[in-house]
Amino acid sequence: xxxxxxxxxxxxxxxxxxxxxxxxxxxxxxxxxxxxxxxxxxxxxxxxxxxxxxxxxxxxxxxxxxxxxxx
Numbered sequence: 001x002x003x004x005x006x007x008x009x010x011x012x013x014x015x016x017x018x019x020x021x022x023x024x025x026x027x028x029x030x031x032x033x034x035x036x037x038x039x040x041x042x043x044x045x046x047x048x049x050x051x052x053x054x055x056x057x058x059x060x061x062x063x064x065x066x067x068x069x070x071x
Contacts (some may be wrong), residue, residue, distance in 0.1 A: 012026035016036035037043045 007027040009025055010029050012024050012029055012031060012033045014022040014024060014033060014036075016033050016039060018023075018036065018039035020036050022036065032039040049053060
């Protein structure tokens, strides 16, 4: 193998906005993420549909008479 080609592989600390800290190894010593498995809705089971200004209702009303997706 060639010398001085591969990056250094060091201990890494990943910090989520929720406060969860994960220790692993990476080419960077510190990473900041917005979402992790501790706070992601898929893993927590607390999924929320945020409906701003009735967009979902307007979409359903607009396409309620169509046959798209119906057999």
